[in-house]
Amino acid sequence: xxxxxxxxxxxxxxxxxxxxxxxxxxxGKKDLLRWTxxxxxxxxxGISIWVLSLFxxxxxxxxxxxxxxxxxxxxxxxxxxxxxxxxxxxxxxxTAFLSPISILSTWTAVEERVxxxxxxxxxxxxxxxxxFLAQDLFLFYIFWEFTLxxxxxxxxxxxxxxxxxxxxxxxxxxxxxxxxxxxxxxWLGINQNSFSVPDMIARSGSIPAxxxxxxxxxxxxxxxxxxxxWPLHSWLPDAHVQAPTAGSVILAGVLLKMGxxxxxxxxxxxxxxxxxxxxxxxxxxxxxxxxxxxxxSYSQKDVKKxxxxxxxxxxxxxxxxxxxxxxxxxxxxxxxxxNHGLSTGALxxxxxxxYERRHTREMDAFGxxxxxxxxxxxxxxxxxxxxxxxxxxxGFVGEFTILLGAYGSSSIGSPWFAGLAALGVILAAIYIxxxxxKMFLGPLxxxxxxxxxxxxxxxxxxxxxxxxFIFWIGLYPKPxxxxxxxxxxxxxxxxxxxxxxxx
Amino acid sequence: MTxxxxxxxxxxxxxxxxxxxxxxxxxxxxxxxxxITALLASFGLAIxxxxxxxxxxxEMTAFNDMITVxxxxxxxxxxxxxxxxxxxxxAYGYLKRMGIERGEYYTLMLFSISGMLLMAQASNLIVIFLxxxxxxxxxxxxxxxARPRQESEEAGLKYFLLGAFATGFVVYGIAMTFGATxxxxxxxxxxxxxxxxxxxxLLMIGAALLLVGFGFKVAxxxxxxWTPDVYQGxxxxxxxxxxxxxxxxxxxxxxxxxxxxxxxxxxxxxxxxWGLAAVTMIGGNLIAIAQSDxxxxxxxxxxxxxxxxxxxxxxxxxxxxxxxxxxxxxFYLVAYALTSFGxxxxxxxxxKAEGKGLEINDYAGLGRKYPxxxxxxxxxxxxxxxxxxxxxxxxxxYLFRTAVEGGFVGLAIIGVVTSLIxxxxxxxxxxxMYMREGDAQVxxxxxxxxxxxxxxxxxxxxxxxxxxxxxxxxxxxxxxxx
Numbered sequence: 001x002x003x004x005x006x007x008x009x010x011x012x013x014x015x016x017x018x019x020x021x022x023x024x025x026x027x028g029k030k031d032l033l034r035w036t037x038x039x040x041x042x043x044x045x046g047i048s049i050w051v052l053s054l055f056x057x058x059x060x061x062x063x064x065x066x067x068x069x070x071x072x073x074x075x076x077x078x079x080x081x082x083x084x085x086x087x088x089x090x091x092x093x094x095t096a097f098l099s100p101i102s103i104l105s106t107w108t109a110v111e112e113r114v115x116x117x118x119x120x121x122x123x124x125x126x127x128x129x130x131x132f133l134a135q136d137l138f139l140f141y142i143f144w145e146f147t148l149x150x151x152x153x154x155x156x157x158x159x160x161x162x163x164x165x166x167x168x169x170x171x172x173x174x175x176x177x178x179x180x181x182x183x184x185x186x187w188l189g190i191n192q193n194s195f196s197v198p199d200m201i202a203r204s205g206s207i208p209a210x211x212x213x214x215x216x217x218x219x220x221x222x223x224x225x226x227x228x229x230w231p232l233h234s235w236l237p238d239a240h241v242q243a244p245t246a247g248s249v250i251l252a253g254v255l256l257k258m259g260x261x262x263x264x265x266x267x268x269x270x271x272x273x274x275x276x277x278x279x280x281x282x283x284x285x286x287x288x289x290x291x292x293x294x295x296x297s298y299s300q301k302d303v304k305k306x307x308x309x310x311x312x313x314x315x316x317x318x319x320x321x322x323x324x325x326x327x328x329x330x331x332x333x334x335x336x337x338x339n340h341g342l343s344t345g346a347l348x349x350x351x352x353x354x355y356e357r358r359h360t361r362e363m364d365a366f367g368x369x370x371x372x373x374x375x376x377x378x379x380x381x382x383x384x385x386x387x388x389x390x391x392x393x394x395g396f397v398g399e400f401t402i403l404l405g406a407y408g409s410s411s412i413g414s415p416w417f418a419g420l421a422a423l424g425v426i427l428a429a430i431y432i433x434x435x436x437x438k439m440f441l442g443p444l445x446x447x448x449x450x451x452x453x454x455x456x457x458x459x460x461x462x463x464x465x466x467x468x469f470i471f472w473i474g475l476y477p478k479p480x481x482x483x484x485x486x487x488x489x490x491x492x493x494x495x496x497x498x499x500x501x502x503x
Numbered sequence: 504m505t506x507x508x509x510x511x512x513x514x515x516x517x518x519x520x521x522x523x524x525x526x527x528x529x530x531x532x533x534x535x536x537x538x539i540t541a542l543l544a545s546f547g548l549a550i551x552x553x554x555x556x557x558x559x560x561x562e563m564t565a566f567n568d569m570i571t572v573x574x575x576x577x578x579x580x581x582x583x584x585x586x587x588x589x590x591x592x593x594a595y596g597y598l599k600r601m602g603i604e605r606g607e608y609y610t611l612m613l614f615s616i617s618g619m620l621l622m623a624q625a626s627n628l629i630v631i632f633l634x635x636x637x638x639x640x641x642x643x644x645x646x647x648x649a650r651p652r653q654e655s656e657e658a659g660l661k662y663f664l665l666g667a668f669a670t671g672f673v674v675y676g677i678a679m680t681f682g683a684t685x686x687x688x689x690x691x692x693x694x695x696x697x698x699x700x701x702x703x704x705l706l707m708i709g710a711a712l713l714l715v716g717f718g719f720k721v722a723x724x725x726x727x728x729w730t731p732d733v734y735q736g737x738x739x740x741x742x743x744x745x746x747x748x749x750x751x752x753x754x755x756x757x758x759x760x761x762x763x764x765x766x767x768x769x770x771x772x773x774x775x776x777w778g779l780a781a782v783t784m785i786g787g788n789l790i791a792i793a794q795s796d797x798x799x800x801x802x803x804x805x806x807x808x809x810x811x812x813x814x815x816x817x818x819x820x821x822x823x824x825x826x827x828x829x830x831x832x833x834f835y836l837v838a839y840a841l842t843s844f845g846x847x848x849x850x851x852x853x854x855k856a857e858g859k860g861l862e863i864n865d866y867a868g869l870g871r872k873y874p875x876x877x878x879x880x881x882x883x884x885x886x887x888x889x890x891x892x893x894x895x896x897x898x899x900x901y902l903f904r905t906a907v908e909g910g911f912v913g914l915a916i917i918g919v920v921t922s923l924i925x926x927x928x929x930x931x932x933x934x935x936m937y938m939r940e941g942d943a944q945v946x947x948x949x950x951x952x953x954x955x956x957x958x959x960x961x962x963x964x965x966x967x968x969x970x971x972x973x974x975x976x977x978x979x980x981x982x983x984x985x
Contacts, residue, residue: 070971071970071971071974072971073971073974073975073978074827074830074901074974074975074977074978075827076974113871116870116874138900142891142892142896143891145890145891145896146890146891146892148890149885149890149891152930153937156934156937156938157870157937157938163938164934164938164939167934167938168927168930168934171926171930172923172926172927172930175890175923175926176923179919179920179922179923180916180919182900182903182919183903183907183912183915183916183919186900186903186904186907186915187907187912189904190904190907190908
């Protein structure tokens with residue numbers, strides 16, 4: 001009984017009820033299927049709010065979870081262990097929040113095989129929740145690999161013209177990283193005689209420094225591909241551009257965060273000594289990613305590609321913050337994960353909306369859209385400004401905190417990283433405003449654009465919740481920081497202890 | 504023959520007797536009612552399985568220690584008998600549809616299974632050899648069952664010639680071992696080695712020859728050449744039986760001989776096994792990429808899986824890891840048997856007369872027209888790759904863990920990298936089923952086949968959530984050491 005009524009289990013597995021309901025429905029009744037999926041994901045969101053209300057923000061430890069034996073034979077010591085803390089609570093909420101929005105965005109975009117689409121989508125939600133809540137490495141690995149399957153189908157069946165290539169590339173790339181992590185997980189499981197994450201954190205000092213580095217690298221391989229960090233990003237533009245809109249939103253909004261979350265949850269506390277040594281290198285790659293992503297974004301003609309590459313840049317900021325290894329940087333990193341999920345999710349939704357109307361995403365095909373679609377233009381402006389980090393909107397808070405953290409970080413070692421990263425903020429303004437200008441300003445000279453309809457109520461309904469949070473975080477971020485602060489302080493303490501042992 | 508002898512060997516005695524009776528009874532069953540033969544054969548298998556299960560938990564030896572019933576043999580016997588039952592389930596409709604239905608099919612299968620049982624129980628090299636022959640000869644005939652189809656005849660002949668060749672290696676290996684130690688009894692071999700009387704160089708040659716001989720049987724690279732042709736040419740129901748039953752039996756003998764009799768040779772054998780496992784994983788998976796015929800693809804996939812199981816062998820001599828080594832191999836054999844059987848059953852579902860419907864591209868559009876079958880096939884492909892939520896993943900994790908535990912991290916890395924390679928060709932089936940437009944045809948409404956597909960798919964998924972029981976069974980299936 002405990003298992004079924006545990007709030008975290010409800011968040012993870014509630015979407016499965018939706019899947020069961022969908023399986024029983026005829027595949028012809030598309031609206032029924034859509035509503036079922038939407039209701040299932042909304043209820044999951046409701047449960048996540050309930051989890052938030054039970055969550056004690058002042059407590060740094062894992063909460064609300066279960067820890068029951070799962071496989072305790074043949075030398076395995078595997079528990080079904082879950083738990084939520086300040087590092088993951090916001091990501092759980094983000095996942096639960098973006099899922100119904102994404103489903104709502106498919107109302108007219110997905111007409112083919114609606115039933116299968118919704119089933120895969122809800123399965124994906126199960127996998128993502130599991131990733132953020134699992135506190136046993138074995139369980140985590142299973143959820144982690146499982147998310148590949150539904151996403152692979154979402155891209156491969158409902159994607160654009162190059163969808164099969166993109167889906168297979170996505171699958172193989174991600175799997176390539178996680179198999180190395182698998183070896184490291186097994187090594188840890190054998191040598192620590194446990195797969196439990198808190199146990200391993202407690203015993204992290206017992207691993208010799210050299211082996212710690214190898215383990216760090218093996219885990220980093222999995223997470224760096226997922227983030228993606230430069231130079232492992234090449235799956236991302238393909239997957240993002242080919243995925244259906246809802247898929248892109250979830251991919252950018254949540255799946256990429258699984259990578260950064262992995263660094264936060266595993267790489268930093270499990271291998272603190274290695275993390276300290278690797279910090280300048282990781283920060284270097286992050287800064288390269290920031291600049292590179294921004295430059296490549298600028299040269300895109302396809303607006304969806306532009307948004308995709310901007311993710312490489314934005315996640316570079318997150319990585320820079322995390323590897324500052326101080327409270328400021330890590331808090332900024334976590335907040336920026338949420339920010340990126342909101343802003344880039346919103347950008348993909350907006351791109352999807354125009355694509356549905358015009359069936360092209362080439363920026364040259366547009367111009368002067370503001371005149372025919374003022375609501376759309378206004379929304380795009382706000383989201384763009386949020387994405388480029390305008391003060392008063394969410395992006396600014398995250399990036400600024402990260403830059404402060406990175407600037408003062410002793411483990412990165414040089415303020416130059418922060419300085420170069422700040423250049424990325426300027427570049428972001430350039431490519432985003434360039435895009436905005438090309439699509440929305442100037443004369444309305446294309447015949448096809450003259451009769452475009454502005455947003456309908458459903459589309460506005462998908463955007464409004466996102467905007468609320470874009471403003472909320474921008475104007476009053478304190479509640480969000482409060483949620484994560486104790487857990488982040490705890491993490492930093494672990495790293496400092498290891499750092500003391502090093503010197 | 505004492506009473507213990509009789510009781511120990513009862514499953515085998517019963518199975519062979521039953522097969523002989525069936526051979527006679529079948530003469531009186533009219534061609535239109537061959538389902539009676541199939542039912543009787545299944546009935547026999549089920550009874551024997553009951554007896555085997557009754558033997559579980561005991562350790563018995565018989566015929567002057569030539570036969571050993573231990574946890575290991577019981578575990579494998581149940582697997583063989585279950586394989587037999589599933590083989591009959593997938594064969595019945597298929598044989599009818601292809602016009603090659605003859606009652607002897609089931610009888611031969613029973614003989615072959617009794618050979619497998621014998622191999623799992625043998626603790627004397629001569630008995631292992633007897634079991635091997637009893638297992639193989641019916642299979643040679645079954646491979647050529649679709650006579651006069653040329654591919655099938657070719658498969659039968661090829662399997663026979665190469666099988667005989669491999670048997671030669673086994674016999675020669677037995678002879679060398681006998682020369683080195685003065686006995687074919689596994690316990691006597693161990694005793695002779697530990698007392699220092701054995702001629703080590705001869706024993707080494709003997710072990711190497713045995714490894715080659717069984718390498719053929721389990722289709723390890725570089726002894727795999729026959730596999731794709733035979734698997735492709737043989738009737739698919741036979742292929743499924745061969746790919747699971749014969750391979751598992753080969754591994755049973757290898758495990759029994761190497762873990763119990765040859766640990767003293769580990770310094771020399773471990774690098775060889777390491778190389779064999781690595782080459783098999785790499786070779787099988789790389790060549791599978793290039794296949795467009797589903798039967799050939801699955802054939803190479805079965806070669807690759809032999810490599811994964813060999814990985815468990817590498818640490819056979821390390822006393823702390825050896826129990827895991829055996830248990831992980833057994834666990835994986837179950838996972839492989841379930842998944843691979845399901846996949847072969849899917850092949851049967853789409854196969855049409857004259858060898859049509861066997862291209863991977865013939866699966867296009869299956870996801871839309873037959874969602875349940877396509878979902879099952881997806882489960883099998885994911886399980887063979889090692890993606891959750893499937894039993895294949897858990898099995899692979901256990902194998903990798905054993906390798907890491909034994910200190911062979913490099914081999915484990917080869918294992919995961921080749922799994923990644925395998926994802927490419929397994930996913931291609933999924934891509935074709937779901938992402939290509941097409942007109943996949945399932946001509947038959949064969950309920951036994953569908954039940955097999957459904958049951959194996961469900962078991963693959965459900966057991967992955969509750970693997971503890973299977974872990975325990977595999978862990979308890981202790982191999983008797985001397």
